[in-house]
Amino acid sequence: MATHESHKKRSGLMDWLTTVDHKKIGILYLLAGGFFFLIGGLEAILMRIQLMEPDSKIFTGELYNQLLTMHGTTMIFLAAMPIIFGFMNAILPLQIGARDVAFPFVNAVGFWLFFFGGLLLNLSWFLGGAPEAGWTAYAPLSTVAEDTGVDFYVLGLQIAGAGTLAGGINFLVTVINMRAPGMTFMRMPLFTWASFVTSGLILFAFPALTVGIFLLMFERIFDANFFNADMGGNVLIWEHIFWIFGHPEVYILILPAFGIISEIVSTFSSKRLFGYSAMVFATVLIGFLGFMVWVHHMFTVGLGPVANSIFAVATMAIAIPTGVKIFNWIFTMWGGQIRFTTAMLFAVGFIPTFVMGGVTGVMLSVPAADYQYHDSYFVVAHFHYVIVGGLILGLFAGLYYWYPRMFNRVLNETLGKWNFWLFFIGFHLTFFPQHWLGLMGMPRRVYTYMSGQDLDGANFVSTIGAILMGAGTIVLLINIVISASSKYATTKDPWDGRTLEWAMPVPTPEYNFAQTPLVRGLDALYVEKTAGNGEMTPAEPVGEIHMPNGSILPFILSFGLFIAGFGFIYANWTVVIVGLGVVLVTMFLRSVIDDHGYHIHKEEVEADIKGGRA
């Protein structure tokens, strides 16, 4: 059986490279995602500087196309999704009263795959140029490009995507199997619900991307002809596959933000979520409908009026569950005691902004009118309203809200409010005029526009807004640096929380709950607070706690794929064999080495409880 002796405590860098602890992996996701968020944001500001004035010649042609491709790809795959995974890792197991995720080792594999995939993709900047065919990589533009940019896109996303898929499956199993006694599905916090549905979407949507990218890889590296019209292929195959993945991806991104907003609105109104079961049902319904609307990205492709009409009506239908959510948030605040902390400000800023993005979404669902909107700046405005105004505001809210639990410090509220107002005003200044730009005839993804088309003023305003957003983000960075350099210790429950993640002392013990808690209702911690306990009732006596050992294998395995990726990009089969060899050897080692983890003894746990550490 497992022995205590097999456990080595690692420290410093080695600890982070080998960790399988969901809390640490959450921080890794957050750091890596945050880093890529800054790169993607910088790319956006460079583009806005180029578009500030007409006929500008700073970043033109191919270089601009590289910026727009990398901005989109980075923000979606390397910033937004990892930050979401960061919160899911750090918070979800706590919210359901689990000691870890179901597969801690796979969790680490997921993170390192994402990290090396993202690194590979971004190295393209230094190795012959980044991909330039847009984050959608439409064939044949992506297949005829002669440089290696698109190859980096293909291999980078394939590796990162595998990590995402692994993460999604892991959270599905975790939610289904690891809930504490009494934590029924209909008592799960909304963030857990949203993460659960999102993981389901990942399970069904990412394989479509995997297949699409394999086809693209075969077309580019092995001269296949799936999308080559001259050889009997069809360019629309790529568009369909991409959007069959791509539309659910939008909901993969936004549902966790809905979850975060639900938690925060409820906590800072000191009220339980209004219409909880309707909210859960709406989340599931949005996830379900999300798979049936992909053609609304393709209304101008020429699929005919029948297909366009069916997908138009399906798209409109999504507005209904989304509206249900908005009204339930407003009625959660109704009759509450609203506290305007920074987290709450972001949540409150999210609601009207997201509604505006939803409104233009319904407008876009009308195919006959979409012929005007499609691929214009109107679309750019729309999806930034839902992704930045929705998702990113949600993630900022989540960061301020859960920062104390993740980092044992509270972020400064004054700086937080500067962060919010700069970002929020900058956001609307950037993207609101873009609705007009699109309707006034400016196509998207253009590196310049000529003067004399009445497009100058709005573009100028838009750039000013982007700079404000950048300033807001810098305030956040300053806030993080200040908090990191000072030793604030927080109380375990700074916001008067309602859910289980606030039930442990800080720092969170590595085993989370010394005794698995007994859940007696929705908002489990609030239930205990009103019952006068203030603490969770344990569902088990103090006992030995079984923990998994850390491992360097996930890092090495992902690094092997990273090497193989280079081999494929430069069609160097020796490097491919070496890289895949490393992967196979790590898989073999993982299979043959028995690692039963280790136990934390009862006495240690008791000592922790006595010392207030658990």
Add this chain to the structure above:
Amino acid sequence: MKKWLQKGRLVSLFAMLALLLMGCGDPTLSALIPQGEVADKQFQLMLISISIMILVLVVVFVLYAFVLLKFRKKKGDNSTPKQVEGNHMLELLWTVIPILLLIILAVPTVMRTFEFSADAKPALKNELSIKVTGHQYWWEFEYPKEELITSQELVLPADTKVHVELSSADVIHSFWIPSLAGKTDTNPGDKNKNYMWFDTGSKTDVVYKGKCAELCGASHALMDFKVRVVSKEDYKNWVASYKAADGKASANANGQQVFEKNCLSCHAVGQEGGNTGPSLTGFGDKDRVAGILEHNKENLEKWIKDPQEVKPGNNMPKVNLTDEEIDAVSDYLLGLKLK
């Protein structure tokens, strides 16, 4: 609360400023100033959808503002709010009303979607039909019945329904004339040809701006074209003179020689010449050099001297010509006018 209101004012001030700066745009480019039947109906759809949506926005924003102002935590008030589970009546209300609103929107949506694709195919003999082909980074317009091919500039009679067949010679482009009609993609390959129609509107002697709306490479931003709408009579004359045009229209013999030696294999003038590049018939009458630059000799010379400098990634090679030859060929091209 005061501080909050001030900030609110600041936001609305910025919004007003942004609105003022914008207006409705260029009347030859903006979808907000429709000039033909299709663009007009599309604009109506925008108005219908935005009206319904503004109704929703107002309800949400009023409720939202009320809640934020009314239910702020007051200092010293430490009472616990009543924990409400929900309200079935309300849930039903905000499910059913949106459904009704969306049904109202769905009816014209489906109607117009079918209308715009009905008999778009250019089959009817008496209608004007055009074959549009997208190239990196220029547009080719073929008039099959009139048997002529132009590039970059589409000349059309007013008050006419135009049937369009769209395809691409290389990657996907998208054909968009915001003033007259929404866009349709041009796909490579015979299987994915697209068809659309639009109406040219009643104005004559007006030049509408056309754009490529699908990322197609380095010079996607520069893939503009022009739509010149003229009276029916002028259109007939234009067709006749275009068909009659040939390389002798320009009097510059020296330039003609240079052109025939170096350019004719790709560019057609009249019935002669290749079709790899845009046709240069009647080049002297065009609106733009390379689709984007102002139409003058200086720009034309700049373009011939270094095409990559003007339109990055385009397929026109840098032809090895002396300054004198470039001068001559430019004069020749600018002299190519229709009679």
